[in-house]
Amino acid sequence: MEIPSLHDPQQLAAFYRDALLQDVVPFWLRHxxxxxxxxxxxxxxxxxxxxxxxxxxxxxxxxxxxxxxxxxxxxxxxxxxxxxxxxxxxxxxxxxxxxxxxxxxxxxxxxxxxxxxxxxxxxxxxxxxxxxxxxxxxxxxxxxxxxxxxxxxxxxxxxxxxxPKTDPQTRPMRGIGPLMIAMVTAQELRLNLGEVVALGRTPTEWIAWCVDEIERYFMKPERQVLLETVGIQGEVLDHFDGRLLNPGHAIECAWFLLLESSIVHSPRMEQLGLQILDWMLARGWDHEFGGLYYFRDLDDKPIQEYWHDMKFWWPHCEAIIATLLAWRLTGSERYATLHQQVHDWSFRHFPDPEQGEWFGYLHRDGTVSTTLKGNLWKGPFHLPRMLLWSWKLLDTEPTSLLALSSLPPRRPD
Incomplete structure (x- = not known):
């Protein structure tokens, strides 16, 4: 399969469009x-x-x-x-x-x-x-x-x-997941319903609150990492949960921040998103076999989850969007290179050229672990969302998708 690059954005946009409309969406409608x-x-x-x-x-x-x-x-x-x-x-x-x-x-x-x-x-x-x-x-x-x-x-x-996940009297903790999902949900509601008020805040206000919480408690510049779980004051917990890093999750958070920075024109949010993307790609990339590890440990200690070194479809989808959006916002050749790296590995290993769609679960070396195309966690979401976003980020025609028409022109590297 010929894999295009950002050297020809129109060809790459067509690649994503065709994968979405001729492969992935028909697979789910048919089956x-x-x-x-x-x-x-x-x-x-x-x-x-x-x-x-x-x-x-x-x-x-x-x-x-x-x-x-x-x-x-x-x-x-x-x-x-x-x-x-x-x-x-x-x-x-x-x-x-x-x-x-x-x-x-x-x-x-x-x-x-x-x-x-x-x-x-x-x-x-x-x-x-x-x-x-x-x-x-x-x-x-x-x-x-x-x-x-x-x-x-x-x-x-x-x-x-x-x-709570654990008894808050014994080990009070905060998790980043609810904040991330609140951000992207608020972005969607704002797009489709406008600035509706829920529990005293508009979507834009909820997003700003989530960003503040993420920056205050979960970002650790001294360790160059975004944590999944912290103590109630943001302290690092020296336990399996506290040390566990999920690169794909953090990279997904990064592009939510980058998107919001472009909509509300916030250099601070853009910088936060770029920092997280840089840190977690560095932490998550497998330099021996390629692809993104599922889990890493903050201190490089052994990880409890036995699937920690597998390659799942969804972190790669999020990394493709995040690196492409970073390139779109900054014009930096470095993000073009990172996008090409994750794009190439993903499209060489996950797609099924015979039956369509993507395999979801690979071994560390990129070989297929299971031929499942879906389960209770995998279905028509991360992959078609990535293909749609990537197509529209590169498309030369104006689009209203999540206010992408408000994106500023790319800055020179």
Missing amino acids: GLDHEQGGILTSLDRAGAVIDTDKSIWFQGRAAWMFATLYNHVEPRATWLSAAQSCLDFLERHAVGDDGKLYFSVTREGRPLRMRRYVYSESFAAIAAAALFRATGSERARASALRYWQNYLRYSFDPALAA
Whole structure:
């Protein structure tokens, strides 16, 4: 497979566009949609056959957002809108618990299976409903988006509702995940609903608060690292959880910051995003086999998780967006080189040229660990989001996708 580069941005944009519209999206429309019960089935084998019918509520929201976003920003295709509506309708019929919290997984028919302590299902439902409001003008979708967003905020940041991972009397901790997801959810709601107020703050105000929290507690310039978990005052915890680094997660956070810097014209946010990207690419890149490690240890001690040196699809998707956005904002040849590095490795190892889409899980050396194309965690989100973003970042035509038209011209290196 010929892999284009940033030396020809138009050719590279076409590469991403074609991978999105001719490979990845058709794969999920053909194999994943549940035409009997509604929603999407994501546990697929290499050829797209369904191998488990339990449904991830994460992915009812994620898929609904993805298809609605394609409808809003690429082309108003009826098939995309129908798929988005089916996923959100299934979620709203079957995923809401007695307390308003969403389940993590249900049966194919919608009977509840698992409720988890965190509330990321709510964040994905919020962005799905917001994108569908943009597509349809439905006031019901708008109300749903606000309801899920408020529930996400409450269950993430209200100490009386947020379920801690460990006993807070024994080891009080903070995690970066809820802040990151609040940022990107707020960006989506602002795009599609405007500056709506939830729990006393607009989306832009929530984002500014999240950025302050991330910088204050999780960024460690003296160690050149972004931590996943810290003590309640931001202290480094010398335990497995406290030392654990997730390069892909941190790089995803970096591009959320870079995006926001371009929208609100904040040099500070841009610098924070670039710092995190630089630090975590350096920490995460495997210089022997290439690709991004899944986990690293702050002090290079042995890591508890046995999959720590595997190569997962989603960190590479986030790194492709982050390096491309960094190049788009700065014009630096260094970010063009980093983008080419992660892009080349990813497209040489993850795609399945015979059956389509990407393998999700590779061994450290880049060989395929499992031929699964999807499960409760992998579906039409990280990969198509990356392809859409990368295409639009390089496209010469103006786009409204997350206010990219407001990006300033690239600065010379």
